[in-house]
Amino acid sequence: MRRIKANTAAGKSVVITGGQLEDLPSLLPPSGLFIITDTNVRALYGESFPAAEVLTIQPGEMSKTLTVAGDLCSRLLAAGADRSSFILGFGGGVVCDITGLVASLYMRGVRHAFVSTSLLSQVDASIGGKTGVNLGNYKNMIGTFKQPEFVLCDHSLLSTLPDIELLSGLGELIKHAVISDRVLFFDISASLSRLFDRDPECLEELIYRAVKIKADIVRRDPLEDGPRRVLNFGHTFGHVLETAYQIPHGIAVMEGMLIASELSVWKGELPYTEARLLKSTLESAGVTNLHELPENIIRLIQKDKKSEAESVNMVLLQSIGKAVIRNMHIAELQDFTEYYKQRKI
Amino acid sequence: MRRIKANTAAGKSVVITGGQLEDLPSLLPPSGLFIITDTNVRALYGESFPAAEVLTIQPGEMSKTLTVAGDLCSRLLAAGADRSSFILGFGGGVVCDITGLVASLYMRGVRHAFVSTSLLSQVDASIGGKTGVNLGNYKNMIGTFKQPEFVLCDHSLLSTLPDIELLSGLGELIKHAVISDRVLFFDISASLSRLFDRDPECLEELIYRAVKIKADIVRRDPLEDGPRRVLNFGHTFGHVLETAYQIPHGIAVMEGMLIASELSVWKGELPYTEARLLKSTLESAGVTNLHELPENIIRLIQKDKKSEAESVNMVLLQSIGKAVIRNMHIAELQDFTEYYKQRKI
Numbered sequence: 037m038r039r040i041k042a043n044t045a046a047g048k049s050v051v052i053t054g055g056q057l058e059d060l061p062s063l064l065p066p067s068g069l070f071i072i073t074d075t076n077v078r079a080l081y082g083e084s085f086p087a088a089e090v091l092t093i094q095p096g097e098m099s100k101t102l103t104v105a106g107d108l109c110s111r112l113l114a115a116g117a118d119r120s121s122f123i124l125g126f127g128g129g130v131v132c133d134i135t136g137l138v139a140s141l142y143m144r145g146v147r148h149a150f151v152s153t154s155l156l157s158q159v160d161a162s163i164g165g166k167t168g169v170n171l172g173n174y175k176n177m178i179g180t181f182k183q184p185e186f187v188l189c190d191h192s193l194l195s196t197l198p199d200i201e202l203l204s205g206l207g208e209l210i211k212h213a214v215i216s217d218r219v220l221f222f223d224i225s226a227s228l229s230r231l232f233d234r235d236p237e238c239l240e241e242l243i244y245r246a247v248k249i250k251a252d253i254v255r256r257d258p259l260e261d262g263p264r265r266v267l268n269f270g271h272t273f274g275h276v277l278e279t280a281y282q283i284p285h286g287i288a289v290m291e292g293m294l295i296a297s298e299l300s301v302w303k304g305e306l307p308y309t310e311a312r313l314l315k316s317t318l319e320s321a322g323v324t325n326l327h328e329l330p331e332n333i334i335r336l337i338q339k340d341k342k343s344e345a346e347s348v349n350m351v352l353l354q355s356i357g358k359a360v361i362r363n364m365h366i367a368e369l370q371d372f373t374e375y376y377k378q379r380k381i
Numbered sequence: 382m383r384r385i386k387a388n389t390a391a392g393k394s395v396v397i398t399g400g401q402l403e404d405l406p407s408l409l410p411p412s413g414l415f416i417i418t419d420t421n422v423r424a425l426y427g428e429s430f431p432a433a434e435v436l437t438i439q440p441g442e443m444s445k446t447l448t449v450a451g452d453l454c455s456r457l458l459a460a461g462a463d464r465s466s467f468i469l470g471f472g473g474g475v476v477c478d479i480t481g482l483v484a485s486l487y488m489r490g491v492r493h494a495f496v497s498t499s500l501l502s503q504v505d506a507s508i509g510g511k512t513g514v515n516l517g518n519y520k521n522m523i524g525t526f527k528q529p530e531f532v533l534c535d536h537s538l539l540s541t542l543p544d545i546e547l548l549s550g551l552g553e554l555i556k557h558a559v560i561s562d563r564v565l566f567f568d569i570s571a572s573l574s575r576l577f578d579r580d581p582e583c584l585e586e587l588i589y590r591a592v593k594i595k596a597d598i599v600r601r602d603p604l605e606d607g608p609r610r611v612l613n614f615g616h617t618f619g620h621v622l623e624t625a626y627q628i629p630h631g632i633a634v635m636e637g638m639l640i641a642s643e644l645s646v647w648k649g650e651l652p653y654t655e656a657r658l659l660k661s662t663l664e665s666a667g668v669t670n671l672h673e674l675p676e677n678i679i680r681l682i683q684k685d686k687k688s689e690a691e692s693v694n695m696v697l698l699q700s701i702g703k704a705v706i707r708n709m710h711i712a713e714l715q716d717f718t719e720y721y722k723q724r725k726i
Contacts, residue, residue, distance in 0.1 A: 102447060102450075102451040102454070103448070103451070105447075106447040106448070106451075106516075106523070109447070109516055109522065109523050110516055110517070113516055113519060113522060113684075116689050118687050118688045118689045118690070119687045119688060120688065120690070140525065141523045141524065141525065142522070142523065143522060143523075143524075143687045144511070144513070144521075144524045144525060144526060145525070145526075166489070168489070171451075171454055171455055171458055172455070174458060176489075177454065177458060177487070177488060178451070178454050178486045178487065178488075179486065179488075179489045180485065180486065180489060180490070180525065181489060181490075339458070342463050342464040342488045343463045343464060343465065344461050344463045345463070345465070
């Protein structure tokens, strides 16, 4: 078990990799516990939950709405949760995102923490204190910054994770490596089959190193207006594909990374051989069928960027292991997407 | 025009008393402005609004829901608001409370400020950074802490305020005096008719002194777990009456202050003559028909206190001008309410 500090201006947080569900009681207050989870996770692990009132939501992105968050607040109130209560989000990215928001809002804020049950939430969603729900097709348009007191990552929970969800989590794992750790990228590339076999040692080691990268970045930039933006590598195009084709987040991010690496080559920032290297690893992981960019891609990017400005910040690569932020005019981005669409045919 | 700093951990804020709508342009960014207001305020002052996209809600407490907040976020998105936008809440307490919440949540937080159009919001609701909406009958169960960058109080706007709303605001004005400024209490008592005549000089002077009291208290205790709690004087019983009988907030608070002062006498904290003095001033202001306490008063108090504990903190008076916080066992509070109900018959 290793503990990684992920403190930010939004609070203190510790991520525990290589932990076990058995460690939970020592981390939680003796009473006043409420668990938010989804029906899938409850069916699998409900018997291992600590003593608590349990509130379930439907699994999947459709639950990430303000209506569901408000409904959870009503159920907390009816169940007697008060200012001194403690909310434990037990699940994957969706459960973590909505639990964080509910803990921000309920009675103007109550304590909260996570047990992360997916690779995606263990390496990404649960770290850094961003909470959020979607507004229609636009992702995370409503949210807050609030840190979970701890994030417990029990990697044995990943044994029940469907392969497609493992692949999705792998997307963020690879992204962390691609933006700042070339050695980790090669280690992941060499460990793909062990990862899909849920090899415990391999999972623990690679997740620990990826969490460390994210925690170090968010610690330096809690409100995401500086270096933290490199974490968005692959996300601008990825979010658009995720929404347009309803594909899992991390898989969309991998496709987005491929597009962003082509953009980096197009801009003269990245050698072509590096883009090929990334593509080859993602293909080995299983990302082979790439989706077309939607027609209104530029408009969707502006919404995703939460900006109506004439230029947007894009995360580009200079090499595998080194990301940079470049401000690009919308017209230039439009040129690239035209080039990219034609080039694909 | 006087400026009062009301900075807290939730941000910096300045309250401008004796300001004028004409001062607005110099306080606002040159573009990207969105105004949230209600239909009443828009009908009265819409022509004086600065250039902006205007979003209206229905007037009144019924609009203080998470659904309305989410709807406002959707309308902001459709209208093109982005992370760099500025939201101006233009209205009374309800508009300020919901605008603050929307500004907290939309894209994880955008800049915001208020033009306060009611006495209640000028002396109370707009100051201190508490945002909130109700959950069913329970007030402000969902919310955040976020400071408006400025609160512009143009007292001439109070000329269109209905008498009952002025009386409601007077409730909080008197409360600020009762908890910490005996001289202000006597000055208000002596100025009631000038206040109801909307005498500009009188309004400006008394509002300035009341805002100063609240700003000083919240500055010292931004998250309301210390001395700020005295601001809740009259609110525990007041919230219950407000919900049970659907009466304006500040009027319910005045009735709540009378009950809390009787509790203070019952507890031996307050001389009976002081309670009489408070009652006499509130009667002169127009608070004459007192409502009965509901049957399930203790349960409602626990919900309002956001606590399921066996004891609750109550704000009591030791004299007019000095409030104290006392922890009371629920059973003792029950005894008092029995005494109070019988005593009234």
